[in-house]
Amino acid sequence: MISRAKKLLVAVAVIAFAAAIWELSVRMFWPSSRFIVPFSQMLATWPRLGFGAIAVHIGETVYRAMLGFVIAAMLGILVGLLIARWRTLEAITRPIIDFLRPLPSSALIPLATLVPVLGLTERSYLFIIVYGTIWPVLFGTLVGVEHVNQTALDSINQLPLSRFGRIWNFTLPEAAPEIFTGLRIALSISYILAISAELLLGASKSGLGRFLQTLADGGDYAGVYGCILIVALVGWILNGLFRIGEGKVGWLRARQAEIGG
Amino acid sequence: MSLTINAGEVVSLLGSSGCGKSTLVRIVGGLLRPDAGDVFCDGVPLEQPYSPVSVVFQDYDAAVFPWFTARKNIVLACGGGSIDHSKIDAAAAQIGIQPLLTRYPSTLSGGEKQRVQIARALVSEPRYLLMDEPSSSLDLELRKTLLELTSDLAQSKGLGVLLVTHNIDEAVYVSDRLYLAKRDDHARRLLLMERNGYGRRVADLGQAHRDADHYGQLYEEVYRLLFSPAAAWPGS
Numbered sequence: 001m002i003s004r005a006k007k008l009l010v011a012v013a014v015i016a017f018a019a020a021i022w023e024l025s026v027r028m029f030w031p032s033s034r035f036i037v038p039f040s041q042m043l044a045t046w047p048r049l050g051f052g053a054i055a056v057h058i059g060e061t062v063y064r065a066m067l068g069f070v071i072a073a074m075l076g077i078l079v080g081l082l083i084a085r086w087r088t089l090e091a092i093t094r095p096i097i098d099f100l101r102p103l104p105s106s107a108l109i110p111l112a113t114l115v116p117v118l119g120l121t122e123r124s125y126l127f128i129i130v131y132g133t134i135w136p137v138l139f140g141t142l143v144g145v146e147h148v149n150q151t152a153l154d155s156i157n158q159l160p161l162s163r164f165g166r167i168w169n170f171t172l173p174e175a176a177p178e179i180f181t182g183l184r185i186a187l188s189i190s191y192i193l194a195i196s197a198e199l200l201l202g203a204s205k206s207g208l209g210r211f212l213q214t215l216a217d218g219g220d221y222a223g224v225y226g227c228i229l230i231v232a233l234v235g236w237i238l239n240g241l242f243r244i245g246e247g248k249v250g251w252l253r254a255r256q257a258e259i260g261g
Numbered sequence: 262m263s264l265t266i267n268a269g270e271v272v273s274l275l276g277s278s279g280c281g282k283s284t285l286v287r288i289v290g291g292l293l294r295p296d297a298g299d300v301f302c303d304g305v306p307l308e309q310p311y312s313p314v315s316v317v318f319q320d321y322d323a324a325v326f327p328w329f330t331a332r333k334n335i336v337l338a339c340g341g342g343s344i345d346h347s348k349i350d351a352a353a354a355q356i357g358i359q360p361l362l363t364r365y366p367s368t369l370s371g372g373e374k375q376r377v378q379i380a381r382a383l384v385s386e387p388r389y390l391l392m393d394e395p396s397s398s399l400d401l402e403l404r405k406t407l408l409e410l411t412s413d414l415a416q417s418k419g420l421g422v423l424l425v426t427h428n429i430d431e432a433v434y435v436s437d438r439l440y441l442a443k444r445d446d447h448a449r450r451l452l453l454m455e456r457n458g459y460g461r462r463v464a465d466l467g468q469a470h471r472d473a474d475h476y477g478q479l480y481e482e483v484y485r486l487l488f489s490p491a492a493a494w495p496g497s
Binding site: 161250 | 315323326339340365
C-alpha cells in the first residue's frame with residue numbers, strides 16, 4: 001500500500017513533469033506568442049499580481065464556495081433522509097427533482113439578478129452555489145439510504161432506539177460511503193460555481209472569478225494564466241483537505257472496510 | 262397454521278431454504294406485518310418490535326454494525342437512557358466475549374461476531390429469543406458451542422427460543438419441540454407440522470449414545486416427514 005506522503009510526492013512529480021513539458025513546448029513551438037505563455041512566466045506573474053491581493057481573492061472565493069457547500073450539504077442530507085424515509089414524499093417530490101436536476105445553475109444567474117431578494121448581492125452567489133451543489137448530496141443520500149441491507153435494517157429496528165437514535169447510529173453510518181461520494185462531488189461543484197458566479201454576476205469586486213475577468217479585460221494574458229494556475233491549485237488543495245477529513249471519519253472508514261472500498 | 266413458543270423451551274423451525282422460515286421469524290419478531298393472521302406475545306398482539314422478543318440474524322456481518330466496537334453494539338440494545346455497563350459485562354461474560362468488547366467487528370471472527378449479536382439480544386433481558394439460522398456460517402465446533410449455549414439459555418434463564426434451521430442434525434440435537442416447515446407452492450403458503458420431545462429424548466440418551474442408532478432413527482423420522490409430499494401434510 002502506498003503511503004499518503006508517497007502519493008503526494010508522485011502527484012507533485014507528475015505535475016512538475018507536465019509543467020516542464022508545457023514550458024519546453026511553448027519555448028520551442030510558440031516562443032513569441034502572446035496567447036500561450038510558458039509555465040515559468042505564469043509563476044512569475046504571482047509577485048506582480050501581489051500575494052496579498054491573491055490571498056484576498058482566494059479567501060473570498062473559498063468562503064463563498066464553503067458557505068454554499070455547507071448549506072447544500074445540510075439541506076441535501078436532510079431532504080435525502082426525509083424523501084428516502086417517506087415513500088409518499090418521494091412519489092410527490094421525485095418528478096420535481098427529476099425536472100429541476102438537469103437545469104444548470106448558470107441558467108439561473110439572470111433570474112438571480114432580477115429577483116429583488118437576491119439581486120446583485122452575496123445572496124445571489126449563495127443561491128446559485130447552493131442550487132447547483134445540493135444535487136449530488138441529495139442523490140448520494142437517497143442512494144445510500146435506499147440501498148441499506150435488509151438484515152441490518154431489521155437489526156436496528158428491533159433495538160429500543162428513538163427515530164433520531166436510529167438515524168444517528170445506523171442510517172448515516174450505513175449510507176456514509178454514498179453520502180461522502182456526493183459530498184466530494186459537491187465540493188468541486190461549489191468551487192466551480194463560486195468562480196462561475198463571480199465571473200458572470202459581477203456583484204462583488206473580489207473573488208478569483210472577478211480577478212480573472214479583470215485580468216482578461218486588461219489583456220493581461222500572462223496574468224490570466226497565472227490566475228488560472230491559482231484556481232487549479234486551490235481546487236486541488238480543497239479536494240486534498242476533504243480527502244484528509246474524510247479519512248478521519250470513523251464511520252466511513254469502517255463502512256469502506258466492510259464493503260472493500 | 263399455528264406456532265407456539267413456551268418459556269424455557271427450544272423450539273426449532275426446520276425446513277429447506279426458501280420455504281419462508283426467515284419471513285416467519287420477521288413476522289414473529291414484529292419486523293414484518295403478516296398479510297393475514299396475528300402474533301401474540303403473552304397475550305398482547307404484536308405488530309412492531311417488542312422488547313421481550315429479541316432476534317438473532319443469520320447474517321452477522323450485517324447485523325453487527327462495523328462502525329461501533331463490540332461494546333457499543335451491545336449498548337445499543339439498552340436504549341437511550343442511562344447505561345448499566347455491569348449488565349453488558351454480564352451478558353458478554355455469559356457468551357464468553359468479555360475480552361473482545363473493545364474491538365471492532367472487522368477484527369472479529371464470524372463466530373465472535375455472532376456471539377456479539379447474541380450478547381446484544383440478551384442484554385435487554387428478553388423472554389423470547391428468535392434465532393434465524395445462527396450457526397449456518399460457523400464451523401462445526403462453533404456450531405456445537407452455539408447450540409449448547411442456546412439450550413443452556415433456555416434452561417437457565419427460562420428463555421423461549423425459536424431456532425430456525427435447515428439442518429436436521431442441529432434441530433434434533435437441541436430442540437424440545439420441532440416444527441417442520443414446507444412451502445406449498447400450489448396454495449402459496451407455508452405448511453407446518455409439529456413434533457414433540459426430540460432434544461429431551463436425545464439428551465436422555467447421554468453424550469455417549471448421541472451417535473447411536475436411536476439418534477439415527479430420530480434423524481430418519483424427521484427426514485422422512487420433511488420430504489413427504491405436501492399433500493400428506495396437515496392443513497394442506
